[in-house]
Amino acid sequence: xxxxxxxxxxxxxxxxxxxxxxxxxxxxxxxxxxxxxxxxxxxxxxxxxxxxxxxxxxxxxxxxxxxxxxxxxxxxxxxxxxxxxxxxxxxxxxxxxxxxxxxxxxxxxxxxxxxxxxxxxxxxxxxxxxxxxxxxxxxxxxxxxxxxxxxxxxxxxxxxxxxxxxxxxxxxxxxxxxxxxxxxxxxxxxxxxxxxxxxxxxxxxxxxxxxxxxxxxxxxxxxxxxxxxxxxxxxxxxxxxxxxxxxxxxxxxxxxxxxxxxxxxxxxxxxxxxxxxxxxxxxxxxxxxxxxxxxxxxxxxxxxxxxxxxxxxxxxxxxxxxxxxxxxxxxxxxxxxxxxxxxxxxxxxxxxxxxxxxxxxxxxxxxxxxxxxxxxxxxxxxxxxxxxxxxxxxxxxxxxxxxxxxxxxxxxxxxxxxxxxxxxxxxxxxxxxxxxxxxxxxxxxxxxxxxxxxxxxxxxxxxxxxxxxxxxxxxxxxxxxxxxxxxxxxxxxxxxxxxxxxxxxxxxxxxxxxxxxxxxxxxxxxxxxxxxxxxxxxxxxxxxxxxxxxxxxxxxxxxxxxxxxxxx
Amino acid sequence: xxxxxxxxxxxxxxxxxxxxxxxxxxxxxxxxxxxxxxxxxxxxxxxxxxxxxxxxxxxxxxxxxxxxxxxxxxxxxxxxxxxxxxxxxxxxxxxxxxxxxxxxxxxxxxxxxxxxxxxxxxxxxxxxxxxxxxxxxxxxxxxxxxxxxxxxxxxxxxxxxxxxxxxxxxxxxxxxxxxxxxxxxxxxxxxxxxxxxxxxxxxxxxxxxxxxxxxxxxxxxxxxxxxxxxxxxxxxxxxxxxxxxxxxxxxxxxxxxxxxxxxxxxxxxxxxxxxxxxxxxxxxxxxxxxxxxxxxxxxxxxxxxxxxxxxxxxxxxxxxxxxxxxxxxxxxxxxxxxxxxxxxxxxxxxxxxxxxxxxxxxxxxxxxxxxxxxxxxxxxxxxxxxxxxxxxxxxxxxxxxxxxxxxxxxxxxx
Numbered sequence: 001x002x003x004x005x006x007x008x009x010x011x012x013x014x015x016x017x018x019x020x021x022x023x024x025x026x027x028x029x030x031x032x033x034x035x036x037x038x039x040x041x042x043x044x045x046x047x048x049x050x051x052x053x054x055x056x057x058x059x060x061x062x063x064x065x066x067x068x069x070x071x072x073x074x075x076x077x078x079x080x081x082x083x084x085x086x087x088x089x090x091x092x093x094x095x096x097x098x099x100x101x102x103x104x105x106x107x108x109x110x111x112x113x114x115x116x117x118x119x120x121x122x123x124x125x126x127x128x129x130x131x132x133x134x135x136x137x138x139x140x141x142x143x144x145x146x147x148x149x150x151x152x153x154x155x156x157x158x159x160x161x162x163x164x165x166x167x168x169x170x171x172x173x174x175x176x177x178x179x180x181x182x183x184x185x186x187x188x189x190x191x192x193x194x195x196x197x198x199x200x201x202x203x204x205x206x207x208x209x210x211x212x213x214x215x216x217x218x219x220x221x222x223x224x225x226x227x228x229x230x231x232x233x234x235x236x237x238x239x240x241x242x243x244x245x246x247x248x249x250x251x252x253x254x255x256x257x258x259x260x261x262x263x264x265x266x267x268x269x270x271x272x273x274x275x276x277x278x279x280x281x282x283x284x285x286x287x288x289x290x291x292x293x294x295x296x297x298x299x300x301x302x303x304x305x306x307x308x309x310x311x312x313x314x315x316x317x318x319x320x321x322x323x324x325x326x327x328x329x330x331x332x333x334x335x336x337x338x339x340x341x342x343x344x345x346x347x348x349x350x351x352x353x354x355x356x357x358x359x360x361x362x363x364x365x366x367x368x369x370x371x372x373x374x375x376x377x378x379x380x381x382x383x384x385x386x387x388x389x390x391x392x393x394x395x396x397x398x399x400x401x402x403x404x405x406x407x408x409x410x411x412x413x414x415x416x417x418x419x420x421x422x423x424x425x426x427x428x429x430x431x432x433x434x435x436x437x438x439x440x441x442x443x444x445x446x447x448x449x450x451x452x453x454x455x456x457x458x459x460x461x462x463x464x465x466x467x468x469x470x471x472x473x474x475x476x477x478x479x480x481x482x483x484x485x486x487x488x489x490x491x492x493x494x495x496x497x498x499x500x501x502x503x504x505x506x507x508x509x510x511x512x513x514x515x516x517x518x519x520x521x522x523x524x525x526x527x528x529x530x531x532x533x534x535x536x537x538x539x540x541x542x543x544x545x546x547x548x549x550x551x552x553x554x555x556x557x558x559x560x561x562x563x564x565x566x567x568x
Numbered sequence: 569x570x571x572x573x574x575x576x577x578x579x580x581x582x583x584x585x586x587x588x589x590x591x592x593x594x595x596x597x598x599x600x601x602x603x604x605x606x607x608x609x610x611x612x613x614x615x616x617x618x619x620x621x622x623x624x625x626x627x628x629x630x631x632x633x634x635x636x637x638x639x640x641x642x643x644x645x646x647x648x649x650x651x652x653x654x655x656x657x658x659x660x661x662x663x664x665x666x667x668x669x670x671x672x673x674x675x676x677x678x679x680x681x682x683x684x685x686x687x688x689x690x691x692x693x694x695x696x697x698x699x700x701x702x703x704x705x706x707x708x709x710x711x712x713x714x715x716x717x718x719x720x721x722x723x724x725x726x727x728x729x730x731x732x733x734x735x736x737x738x739x740x741x742x743x744x745x746x747x748x749x750x751x752x753x754x755x756x757x758x759x760x761x762x763x764x765x766x767x768x769x770x771x772x773x774x775x776x777x778x779x780x781x782x783x784x785x786x787x788x789x790x791x792x793x794x795x796x797x798x799x800x801x802x803x804x805x806x807x808x809x810x811x812x813x814x815x816x817x818x819x820x821x822x823x824x825x826x827x828x829x830x831x832x833x834x835x836x837x838x839x840x841x842x843x844x845x846x847x848x849x850x851x852x853x854x855x856x857x858x859x860x861x862x863x864x865x866x867x868x869x870x871x872x873x874x875x876x877x878x879x880x881x882x883x884x885x886x887x888x889x890x891x892x893x894x895x896x897x898x899x900x901x902x903x904x905x906x907x908x909x910x911x912x913x914x915x916x917x918x919x920x921x922x923x924x925x926x927x928x929x930x931x932x933x934x935x936x937x938x939x940x941x942x943x944x945x946x947x948x949x950x951x952x953x954x955x956x957x958x959x960x961x962x963x964x965x966x967x968x969x970x971x972x973x974x975x976x977x978x979x980x981x982x
Contacts, residue, residue, distance in 0.1 A: 281887075288885050299885040410713045410747035420713075453810060456683055460716025470722030474683070485911035492907055493885045501877035501918060502607070506810045509955030510609045512685035514912060515617075516723050 001194045006030045006164075008201045008367070009184045011171055011213050013037070014044035015147065015353045017205035018154045018165070019360030019379070024203075025163030026382070027364060027375040032197055033155075033163070034186050036170035038437045040151035042274075043207050044353055045440060046309030048231050048265035049258035050242060051075065051083055051143035052354040055090055055115060058107030059100070060249055064330060064355075065111040071355045072143060074380045075150070078357075080392045082149035086257055088142025088242035089123055090115075091134045093293055096247050101136045104246055108138075115140050127239045129295050142242035144258045146393070147353060148440040153384040160385060168432070169195060174202055174217035174345070181217075181344030190432040201367060204347040207312035208274035214347055219340050222347055226274040227311035229266035230283050232491055234291075235302035235448050237395065238262045243294050252290025259395065260416060260447055261304060264291045268311065277308035279490035302495040304448060305487040314349025331359050333366055343370070412461070413454040415447020423458060424465050431467050434523050435459075435480040448496075451484045452503030456511065475522030481507070570596040570833070572975055573853055573866040575840050575893070576880075577603035580946025580964035581872035582823040583661065584972050588870070589830035591976035596864060597832050598855055600839040603820060604874055604947070609679075609689070609808045610784070610815025611696065612658055612669065612965065615646075616676065616688035616958025619914070626688055628676055630962075631655050643899065643951035645963045648924055649970060657966035658691060665822045667790040668693055680781055681808040682715050684723020688958055693815050695786055695793035695806040703731045705777035706807070707770050710738045711748040714809050715783040724781070732781075735773045739766060750785045754814045757796070758787045767799035774800075781807045785814050788821070843869075843894060850894075850942045868941045868975045872968065875947035875954075876918060889920055891948070896922045896930045896938065899950060914953045921950035927974035928967050943971035 008024050010017045013035030024031040035041075054068035076083045092101050101117075108115035116139045123137035124130055155165050168189040175183045183198040204213045211224040237257045245253040256263045267283045284306065291298035314332045331351040336342040346366055351359045361377045368374050383389055398417040409421040426438055435458055438444060444458060445451035459477035462468050468476070492500060507513045574585045577599035585597045614630040618637055627633050634651035638644055646654065655674075662669040669691045678686040679696045686698075704724065708715040717734030724732040741748045741756040748756075756762045774780060784806040786793035797804040806815060828834065835855065842854040844863065852865040873880030873893060881898070883889045889901040898920050906917040922930045922944045929937040930944045945967035947960065954960030 285886075303885075407744055407746055410711075412713060456810070457713055457716075459683075460719045463719040463722070464716050470684075470719050473719055474723060477683075482911045486909065489907050489909055489915075493883050493887065497876050497883050497917070498879055501875065504918070505607065505877060505955045509958070509960070510687075510808050510810060510813070511681045511683045512687040512958075513683055514956075515687070515727070516683050516685045517726050 001196060002188075003196045003198070004032060005198045006032045007199060008032070008203060009034065009197050009199045010203045010205055011035075011184070012205035012207055012209070013039040013151070013165060013167060014042050014205065014207050015040065015151060015356035016207065016348055016351055016359055016363075017203075018151050018158070019356045020203050020205055020363050021163045021165065022154050022158040022161070023360045023364045023377060023379050024367075025158040025161035026378050027368075031158070031163045032199070033158075033165045034169040034171060034184065034197070035165075035167050036189065038167050038440060039155060039165065040147050040440065042209075043309045043312060044147045044151060046231070046307050047147060047229075047353060048254060048256045048263045049144045049146065050254060050256050050354070051145040052352070053088055053140040053142040054111060054113035055088065055104075055108065055138070055140040055142065056244065056249060058111050058113050058115070059103050061330075062107060062111045065107070065113050067358060068352075068354050069111070069113045069141075071358050072141060074357060075145065075354070076143060076392060077389075078380065078382065079150055079153055079384050079387055080390060081387045082146045082153060082393065084144045084258075084393045084395070086142065086144050086241050088140045088244060089127065089130075090138040090140060090244045090246035091123065091130065091294070092136040092246045093131060094133050094135065095293060096245060098135060100248070101138070101246055104138060113140070127241055127243065129238055129297075130243065131294055131296055136246065138246065142244070144242065144256055145353065146259070149393075150353070150356075152441060153386055156386060157382065157384040166195070171213060171216060174213065176217065176342055176344070179341060179343055181342065201344045201371070203363060203367065204345065205363075207349070208310040210312065210314060210347050210349055214336075217336075217342070217345060219336065219342065222334060223315045224349065225313045225315055226271050227268045227313055228271045228277050228308050229268055229311060230279050230287065230306060230308045231263050231265040232284065232287050232306045233261040233263050233304045234298075235261060235304050238295055238298075238301060245294070252287050255291065255294055259443060271310065274310035277310060279306045279308050279487075281490065284491050300494065302448070303491045303493065304496060305446070305450060305484075306491040307487050312349050312351070314347070330355075331362070333363065335366060335370065337370055346370070412457045413442075413444040413447070415449055415454075416443040416445075418442050418444045418454075420461060423461060427462055427465065427467050435462075435476050436483055439480075445480065445484060449499060449503060450488055451480060452499065452506060455480050455484075456507070456513070471517075471519055472522055474516055475518040478513070478518055479523055570594050570864065570866040572596075572868040572870060573598060573864050574870045574872060575599070575853065576872035576874060576878075576946070577601075577824075577834075577836070578872060578874055578878075578946060578964065579603070579605050579608075579823075579961055580968040581870070582820075582827055583965050584870045584872060584945060584968035585827050585832045586664065586823065586830055587969055587972035588975060589827065589832050591972060593976065595832045596866070597827065597834050598838070598840050598853070598864065599834070599836050601878070602836075604878065605820040605823070606813055606816040607811040608813060608816050608961070609687075610693060610813050610817075610819050611677075611679065611689040612661065612691035612961040613954075613958040614654065614658065614676070614690040614962040617956065619956070629674055630676055630690055631674055641951060643923065645949040645952055645967060646959075647951070648926055648928070649966045653970060654962050654966040657969040658962050660969065661965050662691055664826060665819065668818055668822055670694055670697065678728075679808055680720070680724055680728065680805060682720055682783065682810070684720045684727055686724070686727045687808060690962065693806070693818070694790070695784075695804065696815070697803075698728075698805055699779055699803050701730055701778040701803075703777040704728075704779045704781050704805075705733055705735055705774040706781040707735045707737060707774060708783050709748070709753070710736050711740050711745060712750065712753060712783050712785060713747050714750070715807070720781065720807060733775060733777065737766075737769045737773055739769055750783075750809065750812055750814055751788075751817070753785045754788050754792075757785065757792050758789050763787075763792065763796060764799060767796045770796075771800045777802075779803045779805060781805045783807055784809050788814065788817060790818060840893060845939060848938070848940050850939045868943065870943045870945060870968070870971050870975070871948060872946045872964075873948055875921060878947065880948055881921065883917065889917070891922060894930075894942065896944070897932060899923050899933070914956055919951055919953050922948045923950050924967075926970075928971035929974075943974065945971050
């Protein structure tokens with residue numbers, strides 16, 4: 001058993017937890033973050049990649065809009081390498097309420113979110129694939145953000161201030177005595193070792209899993225209602241600007257260019273278990289219909305991969321309705337001293353990635369209020385390590401890098417331009433990592449071939465470098481392919497069927513991978529068990545017209561029942 | 569005047585074109601790409617695994633197994649072709665390219681693959697004969713990024729029951745290069761000077777192992793691997809790699825040369841986009857060429873367009889599965905669960921295809937030929953998941969031979 005002592009334990013390695021880790025560490029608290037999986041493996045890695053300009057909320061939630069606009073500018077400055085300044089467009093299609101555009105402009109003025117109405121022809125010149133029948137277009141400062149990059153560079157900043165992040169550490173119990181938190185016990189899932197962390201404060205940032213943590217503290221249940229949203233990555237940059245439907249926030253209203261792909265999102269459906277998120281065929285069809293309305297021919301474009309994320313909505317009767325002091329919009333803070341008479345535990349729910357830094361600031365303020373102390377928050381001032389000031393991500397960066405080093409290191413993943421050196425460097429920093437863990441930082445296997453060519457290479461390299469043995473390399477290779485398939489099969493159609501046939505031909509036909517022995521299980525994998533069964537896809541042979549109509553109706557119901565900003 | 573138009577230049581298309589031309593036909597071969605032979609492994613599979621016996625799925629004597637397998641899989645192409653037909657077809661292919669394919673003796677070979685599997689197949693190239701050693705050296709150049717000798721060796725110890733050791737050599741084909749394309753490396757090895765340096769370096773790094781496994785990049789010429797083995801002084805075995813496949817290119821080049829020699833007219837780089845037909849007869853196919861569509865009339869048509877991988881079969885975003893050129897029926901295409909979430913299970917989608925009669929003419933639900941002069945061969949055919957069974961090559965060859973013989977026989981009879 002390992003024993004650690006610290007001031008604060010942060011549970012949850014999503015953007016909120018990482019923001020809190022960094023803020024606590026910068027304010028001088030000894031802080032340890034634990035997560036049962038990898039950093040940003042949950043909701044923070046399963047979204048559409050939008051860095052909000054605030055435009056989305058100027059009508060529905062002006063305060064949110066203001067916060068987004070401010071935080072967008074801050075993140076673009078402090079984590080430039082995670083942010084691409086794509087700009088965004090809000091477009092009014094023929095199906096949309098033409099008057100919403102006026103409300104949109106008025107709301108933008110009131111919230112000081114920069115918006116400029118541009119002519120339809122200018123919008124089409126900027127994004128030629130856009131539906132030419134749009135009636136109005138507004139330019140905003142949307143960006144796109146890589147949740148994993150954001151998580152890792154913020155963590156590195158925290159580490160510089162003495163913070164620690166323990167990934168694959170599963171919390172088993174939150175201990176308290178005499179009405180105050182005394183520590184947390186966990187299991188290191190990679191080694192099986194028990195880890196006891198003594199602390200006086202626990203910040204529960206477990207998002208959709210926050211209820212499980214309060215249960216481990218023996219407290220009355222906190223009601224968490226995960227809202228599932230699906231996203232589909234389309235091959236290539238169909239657009240280079242974020243495209244929003246200029247409507248009241250709804251399903252399937254956004255197309256986001258991120259790295260080498262475009263992501264369409266999303267839906268919002270109440271689910272029971274955030275560990276089992278389906279990607280239902282009906283919702284896929286709904287996304288493709290929405291895409292078609294923004295980009296004619298969208299259904300003929302190549303869909304690469306789909307995923308589902310769980311929104312961390314907390315509904316708790318015991319939170320005093322008047323207590324909004326510590327809240328960012330869309331965020332719920334439960335101080336368990338007030339709720340359960342337990343000192344040293346605060347649970348956080350809700351929120352959005354764009355405002356993660358601000359939320360963290362509010363949460364640490366709440367902690368300091370309970371501790372009756374105060375330190376200034378400096379997270380907005382300092383640039384995270386590894387980032388060059390003013391040097392925001394551009395899609396061409398990797399091409400430039402590979403052109404510079406192509407004579408020294410072979411390109412292992414051609415789709416995402418990852419070379420051998422990038423892989424081996426990270427692998428040696430994380431020798432226990434699965435190939436999925438490495439993928440989240442390197443993007444290996446995330447392009448059009450979905451691991452068909454690169455997966456057997458990374459297995460060979462990991463073994464050749466002496467980091468893992470051949471059995472584990474083979475096992476991780478198979479696990480990686482299984483995991484890629486989770487996101488491929490629910491959306492498989494069109495040109496991607498050709499790719500899958502080629503991948504199967506290579507991996508199964510030529511290499512005969514399924515007849516290479518490997519350990520029965522190489523990895524415990526708490527999150528990625530999304531949907532691996534044999535369940536049939538729901539009937540999908542419906543004509544388009546009925547599909548659109550029925551989904552429009554159910555979509556409406558879902559929104560009124562589940563949108564965080566409306567239920568709060 | 570063209571007697572027969574063949575569409576597609578994969579293994580099935582090339583074999584059909586050659587067989588027809590040797591049978592006296594004027595043949596025009598229309599092809600959009602370069603054909604799938606260069607993506608495959610460059611051997612001829614007949615049947616490598618059956619999923620029917622999970623304990624021992626390997627097939628050792630494929631022609632003995634075929635009648636039973638066909639009986640258990642009534643939609644399978646092997647239910648349309650007798651074991652004897654299949655065997656005669658692949659034997660004939662071996663006689664066409666005697667430098668490249670070793671005649672079969674009825675028993676499957678096993679060949680090592682880059683991930684360390686021992687993969688069953690029927691006809692192998694001379695560079696792939698596994699001499700059943702007790703020890704092997706696996707050697708790869710650092711410049712070849714699809715081959716990691718240590719991992720191959722470690723897995724071969726289990727799959728081939730040998731002692732195996734991985735070794736690297738560091739030998740760029742061009743100075744300072746971090747990676748070489750397999751084609752570049754193979755071309756370099758065809759050169760005597762480079763080959764000598766390569767083989768000398770391999771001989772220097774290895775121990776006293778009986779056999780040397782090298783990546784399947786040993787020259788575009790058929791005798792390069794033999795020359796390398798001679799310098800090293802030990803048997804050499806080519807280890808199968810992901811595409812582009814050098815052994816596949818050898819086979820493709822050889823068959824293409826035979827087709828040209830036999831008088832096949834080859835039109836490449838243009839896609840067949842439509843057809844003209846009337847009362848159960850195809851009269852012409854339409855080729856989309858620069859500037860215009862051109863009709864290619866013929867007496868018979870052999871459709872060797874391949875399966876899903878080549879786009880002849882396609883599934884749209886609503887899940888509708890179609891054959892994209894003639895709109896041929898695909899039995900079972902409307903069943904549920906064509907794709908499931910289990911990565912290791914065969915996806916039914918990939919067993920969909922065109923059902924044919926014994927002469928390889930596509931048939932409707934009642935078993936009647938849809939066009940009396942249209943034949944479908946190769947990857948288009950229903951009922952097989954080629955990459956898990958290891959069956960695609962012989963299906964291609966045997967169906968192409970059968971279609972061609974039906975055409976030649978029919979016209980002879982007339």
